Amino acid sequence: MAQPHRLPQGGRVDRATPIRFSFDGRTIEGFAGDTVASALLANGVHLVGRSFKYHRPRGILTHGSDEPSALLQVDRGPGKIDPNNRATVVEARNGLTTSSQNRWPSLAFDVGAVNDLLSSVFVAGFYYKTFMWPRSFWDKVYEPVIRAAAGLGVAPQVADPDAYANRHAHCDVLIVGAGPAGLAAALAAAKSGKRVILADEQPEFGGSLLHDTTATIDGQSAEAWRIAAIEELDGYETVTLLPRTTAFGYYNHNHVALTERVTDHRETPAKGAPRERLWQVRAGEVVLATGSHERPLVFADNDRPGVMLAESVRVFINRYGVAPGRRIVFVTSGASAYAAAADAKAAGLEVVMVDLRPERDCGPEAADLRLKGVEVLTGQTVIETKGRKRVAGLVVAPCANGTVGDRRVIACDCVGMSGGWTPAVHLFSQSRGKLAYDEGRDAFLPGVSAQAERSVGAAAGLYDLATCLTSGYAAGAAAAGVAGGRAFAASQTPTGFTPVRDLPTDANPAKVRAFVDFQNDVTAKDLKLAMREGFESIEHVKRYTTTGMATDQGKTSNMNALGIVSKALGRPLPAIGTTTFRPPYTPVTFGALVGPARDALFDPIRTTPIHEWAAEHGAAFENVALWRRAWHFARPGEDMHAAVDRECRAVREGVGIFDASTLGKIEVVGPDAAEFMNRMYVNPWTKLGVGRCRYGLMLKEDGYILDDGVVARMAEDRFHVTTTTGGAPRVMNHMEDYLQTEWPDLDVFLTSTTEQWAVIAVQGPRARDVIAPLVSGIDLSNEAFPHMSVREGAICGAPCRLFRVSFTGDLGFEINVPADYGRAVWEAVFAAGEPYGITPYGTEAMHVLRAEKGYIIVGQETDGTVTPDDVGLAGMIAKAKKDFVGKRSLARPDVVAAGRKQLVGLATETAALVLDEGAQIVADPGEPIPMTMLGHVTSSYFSANCGRSIALALVADGRALMGRTLHVTTPAGFAAATVCDPVFFDSEGGRIHA
Amino acid sequence: MLDRSLVARRDRPLGAAPTSNDRARVAPAPAGVRLSLRVRGAEGLSSLGLGLAINRMSAEGERFSARLGPDEWLLGAGEAELETLEGEIAAALGDRFRSVVDVSHRNVAVEIAGPDAASALNAGCPLDLSDAAFPAGSATRTLLGKAEIVLLRPTAEPLYRVECWRSFATYVHGFLVEAARTA
Amino acid sequence: MLLIDCPFCGTRPETEFRCGGEAHIARPTDPSALDDGAWAEHLFVRSNPRGLHAERWIHAHGCGRWFNAVRDTYTDRFVETYKAGEQPSHPIDDARA
């Protein structure tokens, strides 16, 4: 019979809509509205997983997001697999494939369960104590074995095909939790007309009202009130209702992060709909109506499948119409379980009530339940459960003043336990609010708020329905800044409990396994052992035993752990402290956090106007900051090495064309522009004529090189500054900082023009011949337009700033045209160059060509600790300037001290050997370790033009070592290299002026 | 003499086709003129939007002026209006010290319009875009995902113009298309 | 994510801003007049208080202006923001004192 444990009536499930999914290969039938947990229970499936450490059989403990045990792998299709889903949260639907975790080969027969027999070995701190020696075992033996044995689910193997959305939202009042308190808060806040967001992790709003079927509010059934409240809220345009949305993080300044599960519950989601949406809400005020969690009781074998929380038994009966057992024993130390017992009895199930409290401490609920024909035992303790993969009996005994009486076995197939309630103060605590221990409620309650926040209802320790409603309404009104409270009449809620820690027992304490943290398999015995070993702070006990450190963050276990530590140490509970609650409240998918930032949207990929041309002409690209730059243009059959050799030779022998558009550009404008440049750069600028260029070197205030680049004076009051590709934002920030904060009196403005201009470098002896037919309005002759000058004119009819500059050491031009003309001009230049064999070259050839000339690259020859003198550029420094950024630091003792590393060339003894960049340099390869390191190789290439390898290096006192043989590390040992001038090609420098 | 066939044409980085999503329609805007105007102490002047409050804009047709900071304006105009606009700046500011930089090719604009446009923008823009917080005539530099943008809302219509630097245009456009799809 | 009150734009999210370290450390008008010790102090030594700290912020992805803020380094609460060149109205904690 399908669903043998579905009750004949009742529940909110839609009995007209049957659904099927699979669990460990078996087809499970349920109804729309079921969770996976309720459908499994309807089919009598209680064993759903194996525990983390001992591989003990585990069932369903709770009915919500606090579930520590019933964790499933859920497969929604290819790539849509994720582990550690709580069966009590996953909505059952057609097409789901679910499976149990942490078992092999099968759930019923799990080899790892041998750990349970060895549990006396796997005590607290087991890993710390065991896997220490020998050290060599760690990588090869311990870690792989531990990793294979531990952990729960299995990570997916393929990329996640789902889409995830992100949404920044703002509201005046954010209400977290749509139980009675949250609904009342929303009703009050909505009336103000302000923007309200109401979020709840469940598919339906109502919280406890969804299963409190006998409650009444203002003379109507709670259900009728709930429906009316939601309808009213839905009618406000200013109210956003977010079901299936979990607030998981509460950050600074009322920034709250929530995940909305948009499509997982749908068999056929709308096309393009995201799986989840991350809401980043900035709220004026926050109302936390997050409810509370029931506490398990701590007794031997309390983890047996079939043992669950009392309120969860009630939820499965009332909300899902499922009998979690036919003969249910409730064990409680408080009043609320009586409501569960009464509902179970009313559903036609056999019920026994075991109350741990003495008869005199029980409220009228005990008598009421007896009147309904239920046996109620009081003054009891629980010794253990019977059964193996499903509870078969509960062993109880009378207990007074620590004396345990005669045992009695109560046969049952389900136990509903209640050790009281713990307010869900996680978000409050995340908001940095201070918790205060309340002895009467045996709970940490929200104390002083740190942000614009209010906690209401059960989250504030208020469990009575009318009080929840009233406190919620008042908080909602106050949060929205409107006056007025409202009294609610509601049926009475049985509240109050006597805190119990681990239950008294007459069993051998060494044999008792009474679980506190079900997910991390931590028992009361483990906690006591930790204390015997000297751990007393709860933060230490937590880390040593791992209690409360699983994905459920100890929602069901923290108060029990604290209570046991407190009792064992004989110190009041607040003196033990409470652990810190950290986001996320419940596990969050990586997808939700990543959102749209994947694939093409992972990072902006910056490309130049000439990028497509390069791609069409076979360029390989390299990443430079966020830019993609053409690296080389290997032809079919050519490797990179051959391509770079060919490109380098072409530039020296004919002409090459290079996309330099990524260079940073800044327009410096104003009457004080030259003065500003004087202060920002080491060079002098006052006398630089209009139409002239200069190589500029920029330091940080500590005297080290920050950036470099050619600067052109376009007018008396206008400079065209260029920077390195990666340094563009850094230089702009650096300049703006000084301009705004140190010299606001200077009349200068800075504008980034990096992307206004496409830059086409045409380099080589034939460069002038190539561009001449395309340029109008500029005399290109050497006399009229010498090296390091700039002219404005037109190329191909487009306005241009034409630079005569060179980063190759050969005749060269850099054509700056407005970016949208970039490709057209590039193509025209390329066509005009074809008779001269014009060769496109990439960044690699550019690097080789400049290294042949000993030109530095900031970030390659420099590393943030290199001065102008270190790289032989002291001559750039304007001697007459009294001050510029970094000047004072150039006189610091360590900067003027002898022995600094200086830029030199290195010529390897073996001409073909290309050294590794970063390789260390020593004087004596025979020196015992640790050897004296003289410096390192900063750039190294094979130079086709030089017919040998070339390298630049920073070497201590390098300029004094010219001609000396040093030794450089290589993968094959040391290689000898001679220190030489860093200019390897055309050392007279005549070619650049051709 | 320059061969006419070699005369370059503007080539924008994005295609022109809008998306078909009516709730949040994403469309690259045509090329235009953009000038970055920097000037201090010009708030008293009324022309060119110099009197606007910070983060406010005025717009008429293709012309707009957006005040992005205490001394910074972004001026927009149709493609043929560069000289006209420069002339107006000269007329308005006379000899007053200023910086005018042509950024027409640096900036690329994408428009997003429709009832879900603000929600889609909020996929990557952290600002409150409600009518109360970001009404008609709002303009500001801000972020969209990992890109810096200038966000302009010329009118009360749910139509926003997103301006970014050229090399970020593919990312910004792709981000908006994806955001519109999942808004 | 913090909310920061830009003196020009109003309250904006933290991601639009960048912090530039301690405020009110003016660059000496004549650095060459400082001895090595004084220059090192200027370059490298900062107050690093637990409590109210005056610091420089730039509304980088907004109006682009540098301004100053007093922030409590313990609670992350911003006490006030004010334009560059102005002085805070709150006393600043100085861990060096």
Ligand SMILES: [Zn+2]
């Ligand atoms: Zn600002």
